[in-house]
Amino acid sequence: MTTIRVNRQWLLARRPVGSVRPDDFEYHEGQIPSPGAGDVLVRSLYFGYDASQRIWLTEDGGYMPSIQIGEPMRSMGIGQVVESGNPDYAAGDLVEGFMSWQDYVIMRTDGPMPLRKLPKADYPLSWNLGVFGVGGLTAYFGVSDGLRIKPGDTVVVSAATGATGSLAGGIAKALGAGKVIGIAGGPEKCRWIKEKAGYDEAIDYLNDDLAERLRELCPDGVNAYFDNVGGDMLDTLLLHMAPRGRVLICGAMSSGYTDVKLQGPSNYMRICTHMLTVQGILLFFYRDRLEEGAAQMARWISEGKLHVEENVFEGFEKAPELLPTVFGGKNPGKLLLKVADPS
């Protein structure tokens, strides 16, 4: 095994305007830092890709501090502790948390999502960023706690091929939903969500008339909507919700996240007239229940109720070019970049 002696980094070169581009980042070789008291030095193994990375690149940053020009790009990641200044973590431990696009990163162990020590497990290490990471656990708490599925419910999930959406349908089914409908872009992705991800029906948002398909598939209305897309899609769904329906706001993919200021839905009076409940979700609020969620997801996987799909690329050099694909052209499942093997 070759030992990397420099710290390869991808730094933010300029703040993106509109869609993020690979040349918004520049390659740099830096020093390998030393951890201070309480911190750990981690060698990067996997980077996860999330749409919210685009929000962190805005001037505002959204729900996290904005990434500054010259700083390494932040991502969720899996790594291995090389040196520890914290008695709770030892060299060799595998960990998951907020990392950045560099070979070696100093990680704080506290914060909104504390650095998670990974258990020895018989599933692939990368699953800790997918089904047992932000996407999977947001799907779990979003469907179980946010949408409060009742037996027989008609459930709709947008961005149904995504890391979150590819699991949300199966979770809703496992909790007793009647009909589970996924929204995806193109016939191939629509086929995939029905054949692999446990959806009963699919709506192709690129080719179908969404309102017409909702009328056909949900004659009594939608009881629960898991919204990953926002925009016009959310507006249309509001018109098709059943009385006392529940809407979970998980994301706003249609916005491209180029700005934190977005236009809200114009059909919002349906919330009033149909007594809808609209709730948000941010996984930080479930930080004390992550193990519970992962344990339930593991049970459903072993029972064959959930399908896990990963989309793994290899090579540190690919880090910037994969980010724009989150907003178009991505394959189903969790998008990951493997940069090293554990030692």
Ligand SMILES: NC(=O)c1ccc[n+]([C@@H]2O[C@H](COP(=O)([O-])OP(=O)(O)OC[C@H]3O[C@@H](n4cnc5c(N)ncnc54)[C@H](OP(=O)(O)O)[C@@H]3O)[C@@H](O)[C@H]2O)c1
């Ligand atoms: N609140 C939280 O704690 C939390 C946690 C995780 C994720 N999220 C949010 O959940 C959403 C999905 O994230 P993810 O990680 O599951 O997805 P992902 O794996 O990054 O995939 C992106 C998905 O978005 C869809 N998409 C992209 N542009 C779209 C558009 N204009 N209209 C409709 N669909 C579009 C793609 O579907 P097609 O290929 O079919 O177009 C794809 O399924 C994001 O908004 C993310 O920010 C929120």
